[in-house]
Amino acid sequence: MKPGAREPVPELGPVMRVLHPRWRKAVLALFETNGDRTMALRLAGYKSPRPESLREMASRIFADNSARLAIWKECVARFDGAELELIEFVRKIMHDANEKAADRLRAATMLWDRSNPVVNKHKIEVTHTLSVEEIEVMHYRELKKLGAPPEAFLAHFGHDGLARVEAMIAAEAAKVAGIESDATFDDVEYEEIEPAPEFDGEFDEELLADD
Numbered sequence: 001m002k003p004g005a006r007e008p009v010p011e012l013g014p015v016m017r018v019l020h021p022r023w024r025k026a027v028l029a030l031f032e033t034n035g036d037r038t039m040a041l042r043l044a045g046y047k048s049p050r051p052e053s054l055r056e057m058a059s060r061i062f063a064d065n066s067a068r069l070a071i072w073k074e075c076v077a078r079f080d081g082a083e084l085e086l087i088e089f090v091r092k093i094m095h096d097a098n099e100k101a102a103d104r105l106r107a108a109t110m111l112w113d114r115s116n117p118v119v120n121k122h123k124i125e126v127t128h129t130l131s132v133e134e135i136e137v138m139h140y141r142e143l144k145k146l147g148a149p150p151e152a153f154l155a156h157f158g159h160d161g162l163a164r165v166e167a168m169i170a171a172e173a174a175k176v177a178g179i180e181s182d183a184t185f186d187d188v189e190y191e192e193i194e195p196a197p198e199f200d201g202e203f204d205e206e207l208l209a210d211d
Contacts, residue, residue: 015073017141018134019066020176022190026061027070031078037062048188057188060179087111136165137172 016024022044029043030036037058038051048054061067093099094107130138136157143152153162180188 013073013077014130014134014138016070017138018130019070020172021141023061023064023067023176024070026058027067027074030062030071031074045191046188047191048185050187053185053188057180057185064179087114133165133168136161137168140165140169 012024016027019027025044026040026046029040032043033039038054041054041058041061046054046057062071090107090110094104094111096104099107139156140153143156157165180190
């Protein structure tokens with residue numbers, strides 16, 4: 001990598017990009033807290049002096065179908081990414097003479113079955129196809145993220161289409177606000193958290209200098 005070059009940022013899947021930005025942060029934070037939903041809300045920017053309020057809000061947010069689908073999609077992506085690591089872990093057990101023979105045999109069997117299945121296995125894949133409306137919302141948010149001028153939105157959606165997309169986004173925001181603004185959560189606030197600055201590949205020489 002060239003000096004000063006930045007690491008590429010992993011691209012979110014379409015289901016995550018359609019999710020409301022606040023909930024998207026909460027879903028991603030869920031994987032940093034080992035499934036602690038209340039802590040995930042805190043990392044996403046939610047705060048309250050009463051832990052029970054955040055626990056109740058977390059229960060409602062993560063029970064929503066859109067959030068659940070985003071969590072499932074993110075799990076699938078992470079499982080796929082961890083497959084090589086899992087295979088290497090099993091291989092170490094198989095080659096470790098200090099392991100029990102039964103455990104080594106089980107590890108060898110797992111690898112063998114993975115590469116040479118004895119019986120036909122049916123693989124069922126569940127796919128979520130975005131609707132036209134969801135795709136339009138995703139495109140709208142991408143244009144917003146890019147800071148596109150108003151004429152770019154009109155050129156992409158047209159007057160009627162733009163009004164329809166903005167109405168859908170307003171309806172989703174109303175749904176999110178409805179869940180978050182329940183009287184039970186009158187002490188919960190949300191604070192926009194800026195992402196941590198990216199490392200630019202260069203160190204501060206003064207900080208590295210010996211005393």
